[in-house]
Amino acid sequence: MTRGWGIVELLHKTLPHWIPKVFSVVTQLGDVWLLFVLGALLYWYTDDRDTFGFLLGATLGALSLTLALKGFFALARPPDAIRFAEATGYGFPSGHALGSTVFWFLLALSLDRGSRRARLAAASVIVAVVCLSRLVLGVHFAVDVVAGVGVGLVYLAVVIWGLKRRPRAAFALAVLCAIAAVGIAVFMSPVEAALARTDLVDAVTALGGTIGAFVAWELVGPPDGTVGRWASVVGLFVFGILSAIGLRVPLPLVVVFLINAVVQGGIVAYPKMVDRRGIDG
Secondary structure (H helix, E strand, C coil): CCCCCCHHHHHHHHCCCHHHHHHHHHHHHHCHHHHHHHHHHHHHHCCCHHHHHHHHHHHHHHHHHHHHHHHHHCCCCCCHHHCCCCCCCCCCCCHHHHHHHHHHHHHHHHCCCCCHHHHHHHHHHHHHHHHHHHHHCCCCCHHHHHHHHHHHHHHHHHHHHHCCCCHHHHHHHHHHHHHHHHHHHHHCCCCCHHHHHHHHHHHHHHHHHHHHHHHHHHHCCCCCCCCCHHHHHHHHHHHHHHHHHHHHCCCCHHHHHHHHHHHHHHHHHHHHHCCHHHHCC
16 A cells, blocks of 8 residues: 555546646645745735744745655655646655645734634645645645644744744754755665756755855844835845746756855845835835
8 A cells, every 4th residue: 555545546536637727726825936925025024024034934944844854755756647747856745735834824823913713724724725735636645745744733843932933043943954955865875866866956955045044134134124015026026037047947056056045045135135215116
């Protein structure tokens, strides 16, 4: 028996083809790009830089921890024959499950609108839907998403109670997780060389981003003031283009590192860089 308990195979056989198309959109709620866009906007738009700087640091750490665990366990995804979507890299644990657990629950605890119970309920629904989407799309086994949620909850406990929601500590922990991911990608002996290369690029991406964010926080943060609407559009466009180049264009690892250091460091330092009277009028 696979680590999926037969769930993915059953879904593949029984679901009509339009349902995976719907879940291919729903799964974006756990995509790295969306989590960082939302995290950046919250950090830029509010004066509570400690709270949302901590959210950024914790999210970076969750991503880096996912890469380290994937590389360490080196467990494959479900076979192509039962997938409804393309996915690369190892499958255990689910990065969508881990990342969405950390981001959405931490966001629910960070906001002050509505009741805490309602916010946590909403976060639970989002995480559950994201996890279900990974099974419907056939890109993870059931154990992958269960482990992702479990690790995410443990990680949340560590950063909330262990680190006491301190942004500096969260960014530092993210750097340590990224270093672990790079070390595992370099020293483990994966079977597939191409997959190992992908793992190493992802790990270097995470290392550049975490170090860039940590250095920016130490040098700049927490900056005063908020970023206006048009400055936010410009920032998302510039950092988005740079991030896409770093992820999609074959580049030397040192360039990948530097690009992602600039992107994540730029996100943290952006409120200080922006003159609201200039861009936003």
